[in-house]
Amino acid sequence: MIETNQTPDRAVMVGVATPNDNFEKTQQYLQELSFLIDTAGGVAVKSFIQRLAYKDPRTFVGSGKLEEIKEYIIAEEIQFVVFDDELSPSQMRNIENELKCQILDRTGLILNIFAQRARTSHAKTQVELAQYQYLLPRLTRMWTHLDRQKGGLNMRGTGETQLETDRRIILSKISLLKEKLKDIDKQKIVQRKSRESLIRVALVGYTNVGKSTLMNLLAKSEVFAEDKLFATLDTTVRKVVIENLPFLLTDTVGFIRKLPHGLIESFKSTLDEVREADVLIHVVDISHPDFQQQIDVVNQTLEEIKVNDKPLIMVFNKIDAYHYIKKDDDDLTPIEKENWSLDDFKASWMGNSNVPSFFISAKEKENIEEFKKAMYDSIKRLHAIRYPYNNFLY
Numbered sequence: 001m002i003e004t005n006q007t008p009d010r011a012v013m014v015g016v017a018t019p020n021d022n023f024e025k026t027q028q029y030l031q032e033l034s035f036l037i038d039t040a041g042g043v044a045v046k047s048f049i050q051r052l053a054y055k056d057p058r059t060f061v062g063s064g065k066l067e068e069i070k071e072y073i074i075a076e077e078i079q080f081v082v083f084d085d086e087l088s089p090s091q092m093r094n095i096e097n098e099l100k101c102q103i104l105d106r107t108g109l110i111l112n113i114f115a116q117r118a119r120t121s122h123a124k125t126q127v128e129l130a131q132y133q134y135l136l137p138r139l140t141r142m143w144t145h146l147d148r149q150k151g152g153l154n155m156r157g158t159g160e161t162q163l164e165t166d167r168r169i170i171l172s173k174i175s176l177l178k179e180k181l182k183d184i185d186k187q188k189i190v191q192r193k194s195r196e197s198l199i200r201v202a203l204v205g206y207t208n209v210g211k212s213t214l215m216n217l218l219a220k221s222e223v224f225a226e227d228k229l230f231a232t233l234d235t236t237v238r239k240v241v242i243e244n245l246p247f248l249l250t251d252t253v254g255f256i257r258k259l260p261h262g263l264i265e266s267f268k269s270t271l272d273e274v275r276e277a278d279v280l281i282h283v284v285d286i287s288h289p290d291f292q293q294q295i296d297v298v299n300q301t302l303e304e305i306k307v308n309d310k311p312l313i314m315v316f317n318k319i320d321a322y323h324y325i326k327k328d329d330d331d332l333t334p335i336e337k338e339n340w341s342l343d344d345f346k347a348s349w350m351g352n353s354n355v356p357s358f359f360i361s362a363k364e365k366e367n368i369e370e371f372k373k374a375m376y377d378s379i380k381r382l383h384a385i386r387y388p389y390n391n392f393l394y
Contacts, residue, residue, distance in 0.1 A: 011037050011080035011104075012073060013047040016055050023049060026084075028290050032257070033084045033106065035208075040113050042080060046072065059098065060091050070099050082109055086260070089138045107134060107260040114263065122184050129177040130263045136170050139163055188272065198239070199247040199379045199386070202277035204302065206294035207254025209285040210317040212236075214362040215251040218372070235273050242376045245383065250277060255301045257293075264304075271305050278382050279311045281375075286345070286359065287321035311378060313356050315371060316345070320361040 013033050017026040026049050034044040048069055050061040059066050060083060069081065080102050087095070087105040096103045104112070111131050118124040203211040219238035236251040250273045264271070274280070282298060284291055302308045322342055346359060356378075358371040 008041060008043040009079040010045050010076070011042045011082050012069065012078050013037070013044050013082050013084060014061060014069065015047065015049050015084040016061060017049055017051045018054060023051065029084050029257070033082060033109075036106075036109050036113065037082060040109060040116065044082075045076070045078070048072075055085065057088075058091065059094050060085070060087060066095065066098050073099060073101055080104055082106075086258070092138060106258055110256070110260055110263070122188075125177055125180050125184065126263075129174065129181065130260065132170050132174050132177065134260070136167065136174070139166050139170070185272075199279070199382050200250065200273075200277045201240075201247055201279045201281060201375070201379065202250040202252055202274045203281050203283055204252055204274060204298060205254060205283035206285065206288075206291075206298055207256050209254065209283045209288075209294070210362050211251055211254065211283050214281075214283060214315070214317065215249060217362050217365065217368065219249055237273070242372055242379075245376055245379055247379050247383075250274075255298050257297050259301070264301075274302075275305060275307050277307075277310065279313065279375075279378055280307065281313045281315055283315045283317050285318050286316040286342075287318040287323070311382070313371075313374060313378065314358070316357065316359045317362055319359050319366060320364045 013030050015026045015030050015033075017023040021029070027047075030047045030049070034047075037044045048061070048065065050065040052062065056062045061069075072078070073081065078101065081095070081099055082104045083095075084106050086107040087103070092103055092105065111127065111134055114123075114127045115131065118127045203215060205211055215236065215238065219240050235253070238249050238251075240247055240249045252271075252274055280302070282295075284295055288294060299308065319342060342359065356374050358367060358374060360367040360371050362368075
């Protein structure tokens with residue numbers, strides 16, 4: 001795994017452009033992968049993209065491209081090769097045998113970042129469970145570092161291989177971690193029940209869109225915020241009052257393209273905060289060139305966890321960082337999305353859809369009052385339905 005040393009480990013990135021994901025789209029994916037590597041403490045120095053009808057089942061990119069990558073990592077003394085997809089155990093083994101250096105796939109890299117950034121016992125347990133579930137099918141005889149001690153009795157039988165021992169240890173640890181998470185989930189349910197008297201609002205969105213910055217602004221709190229992916233792993237809940245109306249605001253872990261299934265499973269209790277919220281605020285980084293696909297990723301994840309029917313407010317953040325290429329007045333070519341001004345976007349379906357949409361800068365505190373007024377109105381309506389006897393307060 002990549003460590004945060006004084007000198008960052010140097011990595012190359014590898015992607016495959018298929019008919020479904022063309023070359024330009026794959027380049028965008030690798031830009032995000034570069035950001036992931038940076039977040040993990042490494043530095044991406046080069047990317048390799050192979051055009052294929054489908055990903056090679058043996059080496060992901062084919063033997064020719066693998067030889068090209070091998071020549072580069074030897075010449076440049078590269079420590080890591082990171083693939084922008086989850087590799088099968090056999091693919092990882094074959095690639096590692098060819099390249100003779102450490103191989104990471106996208107899932108392993110994300111798990112590494114989560115392990116670095118988990119702060120609470122809850123988050124650490126969730127990440128550890130996801131890591132062991134990822135590790136189990138990838139066991140090889142080379143991995144002999146696993147702790148064999150299982151409390152008193154040595155379970156290793158006569159003639160048992162190291163692989164079998166490691167497998168049983170991991171299965172045992174997975175079982176223990178699941179039981180620990182069940183206990184934590186029970187505690188979380190009790191905590192959520194104690195907060196049922198207030199309307200709950202959850203911030204959701206792609207990773208690094210500014211949810212924590214918005215949380216700090218609304219709640220006047222000091223939630224950790226950083227310009228890196230997955231700066232926030234632990235769910236944070238704060239009481240917020242707008243005018244005379246109190247409610248609970250939750251900052252949740254950010255979503256990402258190809259989020260490992262094991263993480264979705266192990267972060268069940270974190271996602272329960274989203275499931276039990278009364279209102280969702282979908283935060284979008286409008287300055288990101290691929291923000292529309294990020295919206296699709298978040299919507300798909302919300303649909304997977306069955307919360308896409310909740311009241312929703314769209315917040316397009318980072319308008320202070322939004323840039324566009326202004327066309328010349330005499331340019332008659334069709335207007336592309338990169339030529340749209342912010343006013344063009346506001347006038348588009350995003351600004352005129354049935355979902356309330358707001359364009360703000362949480363960092364520069366632009367257009368915040370208009371957004372807060374919309375939050376107040378939405379929460380007030382729900383509060384009036386839930387507690388009709390308190391309507392005189394409004």
